[in-house]
Amino acid sequence: MNFTYANSAQIFFGQGQIASVATAIDADAKVLVIYGGGSIKKNGVYDQVKEALSGHKWIEFSGVEPNPTVETLDKAVALAKSENVDFILAVGGGSVIDGSKYVAAAALYAGEGWDILERKYQVEKAIPIGAILTLPATGSETNMGAVVTKSATQTKLSFLSPAVLPRFAVLDPDVMKTLPERQLVNGLVDAWVHICEQYLTSPQGAMVQDGYAEALLKNLLVLAADFDNRDNDSWRANLMWTANQALNGLIGSGVSQDWSTHMIGHELTAMFGVDHARSLAIIQPSLMRNQIKYKKAKLEQMAVNVFGLSEGEDLSEACIQAIEAFYNGLDVQTSFADYEGTKDEAVDAVIAKLQGNGMLVIGENQSIDIATSRAIVAQAFA
Structure with missing residues (x-):
């Protein structure tokens, strides 16, 4: 039973913990907030994120679908590159967090992002990530794995890299109140x-x-x-x-x-x-x-x-x-x-x-x- 285990993700667990984001991200970092179909604007999470980031410069990318596709995520990659983003904040469930890991890695890679999934490129560096979990299921908020789909070929693949382990994760059970x-x-x-x-x-x-x-x-x-x-x-x-x-x-x-x-x-x-x-x-x-x-x-x-x-x-x-x-x-x-x-x-x-x-x-x-x-x-x- 020989192994090396380390998990450096800081966890903010409990009600009201989204406010912790304010101090968890460096004040001078330019933040890209990535989320899904917009449910966070209906359940109050978006407003809490907005308040937490009130002292930061930030932009957003929405529309990450369940089982995130590389076709959608590459648009976020282009945004992260053009805006010189310093930090990515994933707000959602496993799909959004997985997708954000791909964006964080692909944004610092000169080639095609899908190379990461096909093991043509081993991720060694990535834009730092934080996560606000809205749907408990995958554990992606504190691990180094991600799964991405290429809809053009109906291909679903995964990758692992310590570089995409989130720096922190906010786990506030209150965000589950409106989940179907x-x-x-x-x-x-x-x-x-x-x-x-x-x-x-x-x-x-x-x-x-x-x-x-x-x-x-x-x-x-x-x-x-x-x-x-x-x-x-x-x-x-x-x-x-x-x-x-x-x-x-x-x-x-x-x-x-x-x-x-x-x-x-x-x-x-x-x-x-x-x-x-x-x-x-x-x-x-x-x-x-x-x-x-x-x-x-x-x-x-x-x-x-x-x-x-x-x-x-x-x-x-x-x-x-x-x-x-x-x-x-x-x-x-x-x-x-x-x-x-x-x-x-x-x-x-x-x-x-x-x-x-x-x-x-x-x-x-x-x-x-x-x-x-x-x-x-x-x-x-x-």
């Missing part, structure tokens, strides 16, 4: 799978990582069971903090990680417009069953320590069924039927995309080749 129910559900599911990708691998004796992952998963079970009481300060705060801790690097330190559910799920989002979290719920149970040879021990551990199931002959399958019940209880489907043409044609299209994106062998054991991916997708598609 669907987005809160997506946050629960997204955080759940993030934890599973780092936990449902093989036993490695990492007591702290396993124990913390199990605590976070149990948090999400409690929050899901209490979903009817989601208009509650404690419920909001606990989801926001759990989702953050799910992917800040801690529970994945020193242990093997999977991420194959994400790699396949990304194709469903890029090709069929499936919400990111819901694409994961579609793929994960099928992938667990396909890879049960490798994941049996951890599924059994999860069954006992998270779901409280009794020891039994089919404990690993019982755990997968419990995961499906968790999703179904939130009205999230674990089978996909919203495709055109035949099932075979839809499966072929997904596999062709995986091949085109170089996802020829994935998973923590490199045990999911293209034929195995095909079997997983076929099982997940109705």
Whole structure:
């Protein structure tokens, strides 16, 4: 269990913390505020940001869509370059924060920004970033990863770099008050799978990582069971903090990680417009069953320590069924039927995309080749 772990992002957690931005950004920095479709102007967040930045020179860029596209983000890159921006403030959920990371990196690169996603350029420098989180789900506000889509080719890829780790993150649960129910559900599911990708691998004796992952998963079970009481300060705060801790690097330190559910799920989002979290719920149970040879021990551990199931002959399958019940209880489907043409044609299209994106062998054991991916997708598609 050898690892190096560091997370330098400063967190301002709690009600009224957006005001902290005033002192978190250097007074002489020129700030580019990046946000999405304008909901922050309806829920009061924009006004709080405006007040916090009243002593700064700042400009804004809006219109970053869910599953941010390089086509939109490159416009923000051009703005950042032409205005000589010193700092980027991302105000939104994971999509806005991911997109801002791309802008921060691409703005200091002379080539095409998409080179970053295709691994033709390794990001070593970026415009400093801060984040105001409005939708808890991805943990992007305190990690160094980002996912960007190229709509022209329906390609969704990711990149990692310490250079784009936000300098600070504001987590004010009050901003969740106006979120639609669907987005809160997506946050629960997204955080759940993030934890599973780092936990449902093989036993490695990492007591702290396993124990913390199990605590976070149990948090999400409690929050899901209490979903009817989601208009509650404690419920909001606990989801926001759990989702953050799910992917800040801690529970994945020193242990093997999977991420194959994400790699396949990304194709469903890029090709069929499936919400990111819901694409994961579609793929994960099928992938667990396909890879049960490798994941049996951890599924059994999860069954006992998270779901409280009794020891039994089919404990690993019982755990997968419990995961499906968790999703179904939130009205999230674990089978996909919203495709055109035949099932075979839809499966072929997904596999062709995986091949085109170089996802020829994935998973923590490199045990999911293209034929195995095909079997997983076929099982997940109705």
